[in-house]
Amino acid sequence: MSSKTERNDRRSGKKPAFGNRPEGPRDKGQKSAPQGFGGRDDAPRPPRAPDRSKSDADNFLWGRHPVLAALANPARRGTGRLLATAERAAEIEEGKLANGHKIEVVEVQALTRMLPPGAVHQGLAFKVQPLEGVSLEELADPAQGIIVMLDQLTDPQNVGAIFRSALAFGARGIIVQDRHAPALAGALVKAAVGATERLPHARVTNLSRALERLA
Incomplete structure (x- = not known):
C-alpha cells in the first residue's frame, strides 16, 4: 500500500491549471494569444452601410401597378422622379403613360440599390412624397x-x-x-x-x- 507521502507526490505531478503558464520566453513559432474579448483585435471596422429601409421607403413607390397608378393620379402631375429600366421605359412611352413625367432610364442593378432590401420593383420606381x-x-x-x-x-x-x-x-x-x-x-x-x-x-x-x- 502506498504511503501518504507517495500519494501526495503523485498528486504533485498534475499538470498546471488553465491560465497558470510557466514563466519564460515563448518559442518563436508560438502564436500570441488574440487580444480583447472573444479574441477580436482592435483593428478598425469598415463603416456600416446606411439603413435604407425607412427613409427611402417613405419616399419611393415601386412595382408596375403602384407606379402606373401614381402616374395616372392628377395629384402627382409635375412631381417626383421616375426611374425605369429600358424595357419599362419603352412600355411607358409606347402607352403614353408618363403624364408629363420625364423618364430616367437606369440599369436593373442600380435601381435595386436605390430601394430597400427585398423590394420587388419590376423595373419601375417613383421617388415622390406620400399623398396628403x-x-x-x-x-x-x-x-x-x-x-x-x-x-x-x-x-x-x-x-x-x-x-x-x-x-x-x-x-x-x-x-x-x-x-x-x-x-x-x-x-x-x-x-x-x-x-x-x-x-x-x-x-x-x-x-x-x-x-x-x-x-
Missing part, C-alpha cells in the same frame, strides 16, 4: 359608401391589403391615425396595388372624436 390626406368632412357623405377606420395598425403590408380590399368593395375612404399608421409609400403601396392612389384617406388624432363628427 383629405379632410374628414370630405368623407362625411354617407351616400358615397362605407368608411373603413384603422385603429393602430402598423404593418405596411396589412394596411396596403386593406386599402386594396376597401377599394374593391366600394368604400368611400379610409381613416387612419396620425401616430399609429405607416406612411403611404414603399411596401404599403406595393401591397395596395395602386389602391392608395384611387381611394382617399384622412388622418385624425382621435378615432372616437372622428366617429362623433361622422355620426
Whole structure:
C-alpha cells in the first residue's frame, strides 16, 4: 500500500491549471494569444452601410401597378422622379403613360440599390412624397359608401391589403391615425396595388372624436 507521502507526490505531478503558464520566453513559432474579448483585435471596422429601409421607403413607390397608378393620379402631375429600366421605359412611352413625367432610364442593378432590401420593383420606381390626406368632412357623405377606420395598425403590408380590399368593395375612404399608421409609400403601396392612389384617406388624432363628427 502506498504511503501518504507517495500519494501526495503523485498528486504533485498534475499538470498546471488553465491560465497558470510557466514563466519564460515563448518559442518563436508560438502564436500570441488574440487580444480583447472573444479574441477580436482592435483593428478598425469598415463603416456600416446606411439603413435604407425607412427613409427611402417613405419616399419611393415601386412595382408596375403602384407606379402606373401614381402616374395616372392628377395629384402627382409635375412631381417626383421616375426611374425605369429600358424595357419599362419603352412600355411607358409606347402607352403614353408618363403624364408629363420625364423618364430616367437606369440599369436593373442600380435601381435595386436605390430601394430597400427585398423590394420587388419590376423595373419601375417613383421617388415622390406620400399623398396628403383629405379632410374628414370630405368623407362625411354617407351616400358615397362605407368608411373603413384603422385603429393602430402598423404593418405596411396589412394596411396596403386593406386599402386594396376597401377599394374593391366600394368604400368611400379610409381613416387612419396620425401616430399609429405607416406612411403611404414603399411596401404599403406595393401591397395596395395602386389602391392608395384611387381611394382617399384622412388622418385624425382621435378615432372616437372622428366617429362623433361622422355620426
